[in-house]
Amino acid sequence: MAGIEREPAEVRIPKDALDAFAAALSVRTAAVRTWADGIEWMYAMGTWEQPPLEVALMPGGEEVWLRMSTDRSSVAVWTIQ
Known part of the structure; x- marks a missing residue:
């Protein structure tokens, strides 16, 4: 993605836990916005x-x-393995 500095992270989410992760996130989600x-x-x-x-x-x-909404130029990336 142009203009965004990706920052690798050491956090790994097992594929087996992805459904639980998505469910937990959706419970706490207040809004979803699709960017350009x-x-x-x-x-x-x-x-x-x-x-x-x-x-x-x-x-x-x-x-x-x-x-963070205050700094959209930097992104932390979590890899799902």
Whole structure:
């Protein structure tokens, strides 16, 4: 993705746990927005006093991207193995 600095992370989500991860995330999801690049970012419930964490499951299900709403130029990448 152009313009975004990807930051590798050591977090690995086993494929067997992906359904549980997605279910847990969907319970806490307040909104989903599709950006111009076609990626759907999920916004968890919380308060406006704290910057929200944005989460996206990449097409193909191999990576989860995380970024803070206050700095969208940097993305942490979790690999699903």
